[in-house]
Amino acid sequence: xxxxxxxxxxxxxxxxxxxxxxxxxxxxxxxxxxxxxxxxxxxxxxxxxxxxxxxxxxxxxxxxxxxxxxxxxxxxxxxxxxxxxxxxxxxxxxxxxxxxxxxxxxxxxxxxxxxxxxxxxxxxxxxxxxxxxxxxxxxxxxxxxxxxxxxxxxxxxxxxxxxxxxxxxxxxxxxxxxxxxxxxxxx
Amino acid sequence: xxxxxxxxxxxxxxxxxxxxxxxxxxxxxxxxxxxxxxxxxxxxxxxxxxxxxxxxxxxxxxxxxxxxxxxxxxxxxxxxxxxxxxxxxxxxxxxxxxxxxxxxxxxxxxxxxxxxxxxxxxxxxxxxxxxxxxxxxxxxxxxxxxxxxxxxxxxxxxxxxxxxxxxxxxxxxxxxxxxxxxxxxxxxxxxxxxxxxxxxxxxxxxxxxxxxxxxxxxxxxxxxxxxxxxxxxxxxxxxxxxxxxxxxxxxxxxxxxxxxxxxxxxxxxxxxxxxxxxxxxxxxxxxxxxxxxxxxxxxxxxxxxxxxxxxxxxxxxxxxxxxxxxxxxxxxxxxxxxxxxxxxxxxxxxxxxxxxxxxxxxxxxxxxxxxxxxxxxxxxxxxxxxxxxxxxxxxxxxxxxxxxxxxxxxxxxxxxxxxxxxxxxxxxxxxxxxxxxxxxxxxxxxxxxxxxxxxxxxxxxxxxxxxxxxxxxxxxxxxxxxxxxxxxxxxxxxxxxxxxxxxxxxxxxxxxxxxxxxxxxxxxxxxxxxxxxxxxxxx
Amino acid sequence: xxxxxxxxxxxxxxxxxxxxxxxxxxxxxxxxxxxxxxxxxxxxxxxxxxxxxxxxxxxxxxxxxxxxxxxxxxxxxxxxxxxxxxxxxxxxxxxxxxxxxxxxxxxxxxxxxxxxxxxxxxxxxxxxxxxxxxxxxxxxxxxxxxxxxxxxxxxxxxxxxxxxxxxxxxxxxxxxxxxxxxxxxxxxxxxxxxxxxxxxxxxxxxxxxxxxxxxxxxxxxxxxxxxxxxxxxxxxxxxxxxxxxxxxxxxxxxxxxxxxxxxxxxx
Numbered sequence: 001x002x003x004x005x006x007x008x009x010x011x012x013x014x015x016x017x018x019x020x021x022x023x024x025x026x027x028x029x030x031x032x033x034x035x036x037x038x039x040x041x042x043x044x045x046x047x048x049x050x051x052x053x054x055x056x057x058x059x060x061x062x063x064x065x066x067x068x069x070x071x072x073x074x075x076x077x078x079x080x081x082x083x084x085x086x087x088x089x090x091x092x093x094x095x096x097x098x099x100x101x102x103x104x105x106x107x108x109x110x111x112x113x114x115x116x117x118x119x120x121x122x123x124x125x126x127x128x129x130x131x132x133x134x135x136x137x138x139x140x141x142x143x144x145x146x147x148x149x150x151x152x153x154x155x156x157x158x159x160x161x162x163x164x165x166x167x168x169x170x171x172x173x174x175x176x177x178x179x180x181x182x183x184x185x186x187x
Numbered sequence: 188x189x190x191x192x193x194x195x196x197x198x199x200x201x202x203x204x205x206x207x208x209x210x211x212x213x214x215x216x217x218x219x220x221x222x223x224x225x226x227x228x229x230x231x232x233x234x235x236x237x238x239x240x241x242x243x244x245x246x247x248x249x250x251x252x253x254x255x256x257x258x259x260x261x262x263x264x265x266x267x268x269x270x271x272x273x274x275x276x277x278x279x280x281x282x283x284x285x286x287x288x289x290x291x292x293x294x295x296x297x298x299x300x301x302x303x304x305x306x307x308x309x310x311x312x313x314x315x316x317x318x319x320x321x322x323x324x325x326x327x328x329x330x331x332x333x334x335x336x337x338x339x340x341x342x343x344x345x346x347x348x349x350x351x352x353x354x355x356x357x358x359x360x361x362x363x364x365x366x367x368x369x370x371x372x373x374x375x376x377x378x379x380x381x382x383x384x385x386x387x388x389x390x391x392x393x394x395x396x397x398x399x400x401x402x403x404x405x406x407x408x409x410x411x412x413x414x415x416x417x418x419x420x421x422x423x424x425x426x427x428x429x430x431x432x433x434x435x436x437x438x439x440x441x442x443x444x445x446x447x448x449x450x451x452x453x454x455x456x457x458x459x460x461x462x463x464x465x466x467x468x469x470x471x472x473x474x475x476x477x478x479x480x481x482x483x484x485x486x487x488x489x490x491x492x493x494x495x496x497x498x499x500x501x502x503x504x505x506x507x508x509x510x511x512x513x514x515x516x517x518x519x520x521x522x523x524x525x526x527x528x529x530x531x532x533x534x535x536x537x538x539x540x541x542x543x544x545x546x547x548x549x550x551x552x553x554x555x556x557x558x559x560x561x562x563x564x565x566x567x568x569x570x571x572x573x574x575x576x577x578x579x580x581x582x583x584x585x586x587x588x589x590x591x592x593x594x595x596x597x598x599x600x601x602x603x604x605x606x607x608x609x610x611x612x613x614x615x616x617x618x619x620x621x622x623x624x625x626x627x628x629x630x631x632x633x634x635x636x637x638x639x640x641x642x643x644x645x646x647x648x649x650x651x652x653x654x655x656x657x658x659x660x661x662x663x664x665x666x667x668x669x670x671x672x673x674x675x676x677x678x679x680x681x682x683x684x685x686x687x688x689x690x691x692x693x694x695x696x697x698x699x700x701x702x703x704x705x706x707x708x709x710x711x712x713x714x715x716x717x718x719x720x721x722x723x724x725x726x
Numbered sequence: 727x728x729x730x731x732x733x734x735x736x737x738x739x740x741x742x743x744x745x746x747x748x749x750x751x752x753x754x755x756x757x758x759x760x761x762x763x764x765x766x767x768x769x770x771x772x773x774x775x776x777x778x779x780x781x782x783x784x785x786x787x788x789x790x791x792x793x794x795x796x797x798x799x800x801x802x803x804x805x806x807x808x809x810x811x812x813x814x815x816x817x818x819x820x821x822x823x824x825x826x827x828x829x830x831x832x833x834x835x836x837x838x839x840x841x842x843x844x845x846x847x848x849x850x851x852x853x854x855x856x857x858x859x860x861x862x863x864x865x866x867x868x869x870x871x872x873x874x875x876x877x878x879x880x881x882x883x884x885x886x887x888x889x890x891x892x893x894x895x896x897x898x899x900x901x902x903x904x905x906x907x908x909x910x911x912x913x914x915x916x917x918x919x920x921x922x923x924x925x926x927x928x929x930x931x932x933x934x935x936x937x938x939x940x941x942x943x944x945x946x947x948x949x950x951x952x953x954x955x956x957x958x959x960x961x962x963x964x965x966x967x968x969x970x971x972x973x974x975x976x977x978x979x980x981x982x983x984x985x986x987x988x989x990x991x992x993x
Contacts, residue, residue, distance in 0.1 A: 010676040017433055017483070024479045028472045032754075035468060035538045039762045046454045046542055048461035049768070049780070049788045055718050056805055059798045059963035063789070066799045066964055080789065087721075087933055088921035089969035106789060110964060111933075112721050113305050113390060115455065115546055119627075120613040122542040126456045128391050129307060129718040133457035134788050146627050150546035150615035152237075152301050154308065154723065155230045155902070155931055156921025158620040159914050186972075228913050230922065231902040231930060296930060386806040443747070460783025461769075465758030466751075473750070620916045683732035684739045690732070694747055701751060706783055713785065719805055724930060 047125045047135040055110050055129040058084060064108060070181035071096050071103070073173070082181075083107040085114035085127045085149065088156030092183035094163045095147070097139055098172035104136045112153045118164050119145030126151060139166040188576050188669075189268035191258045194275055196577045198255030199570055201283055202248050203653055209243035210649045212236045214642040217602075221635040222623045230619035234299040237617060239290065241302030244559075246321055247286050249408040252566050253362070254278070254328040256411045257355050259573055261335045263669045264349040264418075270338055271331045278331075281324030289317025297724040301617065303401070304377070306393045309720045312381035315373050322366050332359040347681045350434050351418035351671050357438040358410030360692055361445055364699070365407060368399025368449070380720040387717035391458030392710040398449035399703060406445035406474075408558060412565035413437065416485050416518065419572055421672035423514035426492025428672040433484045435685035437477035442691045444474040447702035451536050455545045458716075463706055464538065470702070471536040478529060482522060489518065491675055513588045517568045520596040521561045528557025531607060549610025556603035559645075564595055567652055575666040580659035587655050594648035602641030605634035800855070800864045800961040804935040808851035811887040820888025823881055827873055836892045841945040843937075847894030850886035852937040856961075857882045865961040895941025899929030900985075908981045910974070918973035923982065944987030951979045 039045060058064040064084050070092050071081040079101055084091045086109065097103045107116075109127040117124040125133045149160035165184050176182055188195075216236050219227040227233065261269050269275065291313075292298045298314035336348065336356050348356075376393045379385045417434040421427055428434065450467035453459045490504050498507030509515050531553040534540050544550060571583055609631045614621075623632035684690060710716065735741055759781045763769035768788060769777045780786050824836075828845070832838045836846030845853065859865040860874035861882075877885070900907045902924065909915070914922040926933035939947070953959035955971040962968060971979075 013430055017430060020483045024476055032469050032472050036757055038539050040765055043765045045461055047457050048464055050458060050460055050783045050785045051788050052713060052716055052785045054715060056803050060801050061798060084964050086964055086966055089966060091964040093969055112308050117613060124455055124542045124545045128456060128458055130716040131391055131457040148615040152617040156925035158230055158618045159916040159919055159921040229902050460781050461763060462759035462781030465762055466754045469754040622917045682739055687732055709783055
């Protein structure tokens with residue numbers, strides 16, 4: 001090959017590479033922009049509110065004591081659901097939430113790492129002992145979801161799941177009297 | 188080759204033997220989880236198998252392949268005997284010893300903690316000691332790659348490092364730095380608890396340290412495949428490498444951006460702040476750049492092969508490609524799987540979309556497709572390409588090789604596509620039992636059956652792979668000299684920055700400090716986040 | 727020339743690479759730490775610097791209005807330290823208390839002839855927790871509550887050490903491979919949220935605080951499982967046993983109790 005042909009070919013190659021590199025950077029920028037846009041418009045954010053807690057004394061007093069678990073309407077009107085995960089059950093095992101209202105989940109673990117996902121929704125978090133996981137979501141439709149533990153937590157992992165019942169907001173608010181902790185656990 | 192023939196063969200044989208055993212375990216898991224089989228009635232066996240399958244496939248197979256391939260490149264690309272052969276054998280010995288120790292501990296049920304071994308679950312100390320030995324053995328390989336390159340540079344001052352070696356050393360440096368996270372987790376946090384010296388452990392800090400390793404390790408796995416894309420594929424199909432420089436750009440981008448993005452594995456974790464999660468997500472977007480660049484460069488190189496064979500027109504060159512050539516099949520399959528797997532990865536990295544699929548079977552389908560599919564199929568080709576050099580055999584039977592590749596591709600697609608779907612339907616990971624008669628699980632049943640069938644095809648392919656290698660016929664002729672791809676434009680000058688590693692390693696370390704420094708120091712200094720360690724698998 | 731000095735600012739490749747990386751890093755930090763948290767009231771409620779700290783992962787209180795209702799189901803913190811036993815002195819002291827106050831129901835060697843649970847070889851943290859729960863009234867049973875209230879914390883620790891030192895009624899625990907065990911013991915029933923008993927009470931896996939069950943009197947086990955199922959017994963923190971027993975039938979309770987109570991199995 002002559003030098004001129006080589007350097008022409010080289011220039012063509014370099015130019016097409018540069019074009020492709022620009023296309024690639026545009027694609028990447030678009031992806032990141034989408035993340036920023038959804039983060040701003042819908043305030044969508046994975047559970048990222050760092051809060052520490054002592055897993056050894058959860059059952060003794062404080063926010064995650066057994067009688068304080070379940071779904072409640074706080075003084076400022078927010079719906080808050082508190083859950084504790086342990087080997088090998090969620091407490092409460094049947095959770096009631098209203099449809100079409102923002103629900104704040106607060107959950108933690110007493111022993112190993114657990115996690116849960118609610119049905120096919122995006123309510124999804126890890127539960128790391130020593131930390132409280134907080135996130136807010138809204139359930140659009142009524143119905144019942146399975147809420148399995150999705151992080152391996154030992155040989156009983158396959159038995160660890162709860163149910164989430166999404167009931168109409170009206171029914172929920174009617175049941176939720178002042179400060180009561182709701183759940184749908186049968187006894 | 189000069190000295191490293193038996194060394195490389197040893198690495199590959201242990202890797203592929205482990206691979207065959209682990210894939211049998213994997214198919215067993217898929218089968219007993221599926222509607223095709225009644226419940227195996229022993230959850231501990233299931234989790235034991237998952238631990239063994241994951242440990243071998245994640246820590247043993249790719250490490251040994253990278254090491255063996257690396258030693259080969261040292262000799263074949265630098266055209267000189269390997270320096271440090273004894274150390275290399277020592278490193279291999281450590282890897283094998285570590286594998287045996289870890290595998291034996293898992294086999295007796297004392298380490299069913301899965302290959303991600305998330306504390307506070309703590310297994311027998313022997314399991315972790317085994318993994319540590321494997322990693323230390325690989326560090327010897329890292330050092331030897333660096334030493335061999337330095338010796339070559341002294342003997343060839345100012346010369347351009349051959350592309351294959353450049354990629355090889357990139358992978359080595361990347362691995363050295365990325366393994367630090369898990370090494371610190373195991374040595375500082377886990378082993379003291381496993382040995383009974385402490386009875387508490389900081390689970391949040393351990394997860395963050397593990398995430399340091401957890402993502403970049405996949406780029407360590409990926410480097411041999413990409414080195415093969417650039418330096419072997421064009422030559423093997425009769426083409427030219429479109430751009431040597433772009434190859435180097437891709438490699439250094441991996442070096443810089445593989446590392447400081449691991450927190451995308453902790454998007455759903457409560458111990459990491461939103462700011463760092465976003466930064467890692469944005470930089471994860473950057474790590475898709477070298478793959479996109481690679482796709483362009485390799486497709487262009489393949490196009491050259493097509494046109495050299497007389498292909499004309501915008502798409503006529505595709506028909507003219509050497510479809511009879513196993514390498515052509517492999518690179519096509521690899522890119523198809525890379526396309527799907529990469530798209531899935533983009534969803535995983537998207538800060539908010541990840542919430543839909545975190546810890547569902549989508550994740551499992553994703554990494555089987557992209558690692559087990561796109562990368563491992565190139566591991567096969569690396570073995571096939573090197574086999575005449577290593578064993579003095581004749582050309583491997585083309586029909587069997589192509590059949591093996593087809594089976595792997597079809598099996599992997601059948602395995603992983605339904606898997607992605609069932610993840611969207613909400614199926615959680617790592618469960619020993621599903622009852623498909625339950626109305627909520629009933630729609631998921633067919634996907635698991637399909638995956639089990641795909642897995643069976645993969646087992647056949649894996650057996651065929653080992654068979655082809657094991658029955659390769661020796662000849663008395665010495666093998667043809669091994670060549671790497673020639674660049675399309677001779678006389679292309681490599682910029683000095685793409686001939687050295689200093690800037691890129693510096694960026695990798697700097698970004699790690701910026702992206703991980705505060706989260707790690709913060710978690711380590713928080714009082715009271717150490718929680719009781721929970722021993723698994725008996726005293 | 728370029729080739730001679732790759733790391734100099736004058737090298738365009740070096741210059742632009744460093745600038746690009748710095749811009750990318752600073753930009754993503756600004757977005758992640760300032761821009762995105764700005765739309766979350768609970769991040770910005772305490773000002774910009776606090777918002778940045780929270781985005782960085784500095785722990786904060788995110789639910790200012792959280793007040794607890796009621797007390798816990800038990801007050802005992804079960805930690806590995808509870809599993810450590812005292813030395814010979816403690817065994818001596820514990821033996822003295824046991825002879826005077828425990829052995830008429832729980833047997834001279836900790837193996838009861840009646841339906842009181844065996845204590846011989848029991849994990850010390852289990853004895854500790856149950857006695858403390860009796861002492862505080864978290865576990866029902868007037869007789870045991872009275873006895874426990876008259877014991878000091880050191881007495882309880884000594885009793886735990888003493889009984890732990892005695893030989894167990896049966897030493898071979900059930901394992902996952904033991905096909906004579908009832909299904910619930912060995913593999914549980916995942917669809918009814920029942921984990922295998924031996925996942926916590928077994929030889930392979932043992933959860934701290936879960937009692938050793940092998941050789942326990944059958945009637946005692948039946949009574950406890952039924953009490954957990956009805957909620958009458960509720961000193962299991964966060965309902966971990968109540969959740970397990972909720973879906974168990976009477977027949978299953980009887981089978982599980984009979985399995986654990988059998989005494990003819992050789993070790």
